[in-house]
Amino acid sequence: MKIETWLPCFSGFYESIWSNSDTLYNELDSINEDRFDNKLKPLKDDDSIEYDYRTRENDIGKRFTQLFAEELSDYIKDIKFLRINSPKAYNFSTDQIEVEVDLDINKIQEYIKAHREQFVKYLKDTCTSYDGFWSYYSNSIDEWESKTNYYSSLDGGEAHIILKFIARIEAPQFEIFAYEELMGNGCDVYNYFKNWDELRHCPVCDNCGKLFSFTDEDRKKYKQFDNPPAVVCYDCQQKEGE
Numbered sequence: 001m002k003i004e005t006w007l008p009c010f011s012g013f014y015e016s017i018w019s020n021s022d023t024l025y026n027e028l029d030s031i032n033e034d035r036f037d038n039k040l041k042p043l044k045d046d047d048s049i050e051y052d053y054r055t056r057e058n059d060i061g062k063r064f065t066q067l068f069a070e071e072l073s074d075y076i077k078d079i080k081f082l083r084i085n086s087p088k089a090y091n092f093s094t095d096q097i098e099v100e101v102d103l104d105i106n107k108i109q110e111y112i113k114a115h116r117e118q119f120v121k122y123l124k125d126t127c128t129s130y131d132g133f134w135s136y137y138s139n140s141i142d143e144w145e146s147k148t149n150y151y152s153s154l155d156g157g158e159a160h161i162i163l164k165f166i167a168r169i170e171a172p173q174f175e176i177f178a179y180e181e182l183m184g185n186g187c188d189v190y191n192y193f194k195n196w197d198e199l200r201h202c203p204v205c206d207n208c209g210k211l212f213s214f215t216d217e218d219r220k221k222y223k224q225f226d227n228p229p230a231v232v233c234y235d236c237q238q239k240e241g242e
């Protein structure tokens, strides 16, 4: 049965292990070590880093999806990454990895039967409405079993809740495992710097710290003064001239 749903065990790209407000700043030390070797002044902040976060998020989404399907391969017959769904604001929600999943319903029925007591408690814990939270799904296993015809007909939310239940028991550390698998294997932040070479090989303005790029247009815009040696960007030259 193919269902569109979203994966559990993923905490999104906002102030999470995958990405936070220090993500780019943390890369400065390594960039500045290379700049030192290249006899260039260090970058003072991360403003000059051009970073393709969208591509990184999609790559992580794809590979996280594959790892998740391998981890729960007894229950997932096939899976396809669809997209990262990002909220407009991060107050109450975060990014979700949306997938189309083909579940092995027989295996899921067996699993819930074998872990029935835990599933009863899990539904009470996660699907009970309270002040400020309204659950769209019932917290009663009897209602689940009649509504889903004993788990044979699931909507996206129900599939998510069941996958989360299985993952909690079978792969409780999955997100950290996935993070360690993907980092150092192509999904690190610095792999998505668009101006990697410039960051290591271009001078910065002595006045404002702005990085120059390799384009001829930008090269025309800075002047090198020999005595004392200085590199000053076009904007700063304009200000000095005023």
Ligand SMILES: [Zn+2]
Pocket (backbone or CB within 6 Å): 205, 206, 207, 208, 209, 210, 232, 233, 234, 235, 236
């Ligand atoms: Zn400047």
